[in-house]
Amino acid sequence: MGSFRLNNIGFQTSPPLPSNVKVSISTVPFPLMFDGLNIPVLISTASAYRSTIDPHSIKTAQILAHFDTGATKTSIDIELAKKLNLIPIGESPSHTAAGLRQATDFVIDLGFPSTNLRPFINLQISSCKLSNPNVPLKFQMLLGRDIMSHWNIVWDGPSSTVIISD
Amino acid sequence: MAEFLSDKQQEDLKFFYNNLNELLANPLYRHKYALIHDKKIEGVFDTFENAITDAVSKFQPCDYVIQQIISQTEVSGFLYSAFAPA
Numbered sequence: 039m040g041s042f043r044l045n046n047i048g049f050q051t052s053p054p055l056p057s058n059v060k061v062s063i064s065t066v067p068f069p070l071m072f073d074g075l076n077i078p079v080l081i082s083t084a085s086a087y088r089s090t091i092d093p094h095s096i097k098t099a100q101i102l103a104h105f106d107t108g109a110t111k112t113s114i115d116i117e118l119a120k121k122l123n124l125i126p127i128g129e130s131p132s133h134t135a136a137g138l139r140q141a142t143d144f145v146i147d148l149g150f151p152s153t154n155l156r157p158f159i160n161l162q163i164s165s166c167k168l169s170n171p172n173v174p175l176k177f178q179m180l181l182g183r184d185i186m187s188h189w190n191i192v193w194d195g196p197s198s199t200v201i202i203s204d
Numbered sequence: 205m206a207e208f209l210s211d212k213q214q215e216d217l218k219f220f221y222n223n224l225n226e227l228l229a230n231p232l233y234r235h236k237y238a239l240i241h242d243k244k245i246e247g248v249f250d251t252f253e254n255a256i257t258d259a260v261s262k263f264q265p266c267d268y269v270i271q272q273i274i275s276q277t278e279v280s281g282f283l284y285s286a287f288a289p290a
Contacts, residue, residue: 086260119208126208127256128269129217131276142208143270145256162252162270 040155042077042202065197075105075193075200076177080149081114086160087125087145097122100151102177109182112148112161115168118178119144130164141165148185156204158185210266212242219243220271227273234273241268248273 049063082098083091099122103112111130124144132141141164149157168175192201209217220240227233232248237255239246241263249255255270 084256086256087265090260091265116208125265126210126213128213128271129209130272145252160253160256162256 040150040153040204042150042153042155042200044075044077044198044200065199067195067198070193070195070198070200073176076102077105077181078151079103079179079181080151080157081118081122081179082147082149083122083124084145084160085147091125095123101179103179103181104175104177105186106180106182107186109180111164111184112182113141113164113166113180114144114146115178116142116165117167117169119165127162132164132166153202155189155202161185209269212267213269215243216240216269217271220269224273224275228275236273238271238273239268240271 049061055061078100079102080098080100083096088096099118101118106113111132113132114124119142124146126142127145128143129140130143132139143162143164145160145162147157147159148161148163166180168178168180188204190203192199194200217240220238223245227238227245227248237249237252239249239255239259241259246262246268247255247258249258252270252272259268259270
């Protein structure tokens with residue numbers, strides 16, 4: 039069983055504080071409230087292709103993925119898919135805030151660095167346009183319910199703590 | 205978005221959509237994954253993993269498409285407030 043824990047508590051001073059200083063520490067909901075949950079993921083060429091394509095065209099990237107409980111399927115930024123030379127596998131229709139559209143599907147391996155969460159091998163994903171110079175985003179992937187359905191996720195809003203286990 | 209698909213893949217996709225109603229009419233095929241190559245259905249698989257494994261053993265990348273046999277009303281959806289219209 040693997041797990042991932044995110045919390046936002048840390049306190050350190052250097053040099054140490056004088057003895058007459060009072061310190062108050064509290065947990066706050068704001069990081070999760072404002073940013074949602076973004077976790078580092080490792081995307082790479084799908085294992086299914088590795089023996090059949092030029093090894094030099096195999097690419098790997100570590101990015102942030104945003105938890106999107108409104109997404110049925112995990113989706114990658116189309117510009118990132120281009121940079122990683124991901125191989126298109128077909129297309130699927132998606133209902134988005136901008137309406138119904140056809141999105142190119144890809145297949146990837148998806149890992150979770152610095153955790154022992156089980157990676158997803160030969161995962162079929164959709165694509166979307168996340169790169170926008172007017173609305174810069176920290177993340178380049180939306181994690182959908184297809185992945186979340188494999189996890190037990192504990193979301194502690196008041197302390198901005200999330201624990202994921204599989 | 206179809207710009208990322210090869211000409212061959214776009215033809216295979218067109219073939220798939222032209223035959224989708226016929227595929228949906230077969231209850232054994234609903235929600236399964238069709239492997240299409242050269243405008244022919246090479247196989248229908250229970251899982252995407254099985255479909256891609258078969259495809260890779262037989263064909264070059266970008267020489268086929270794998271489509272789930274679902275009606276256009278059974279779409280995958282996602283709503284994200286910062287999504288930029290294409």
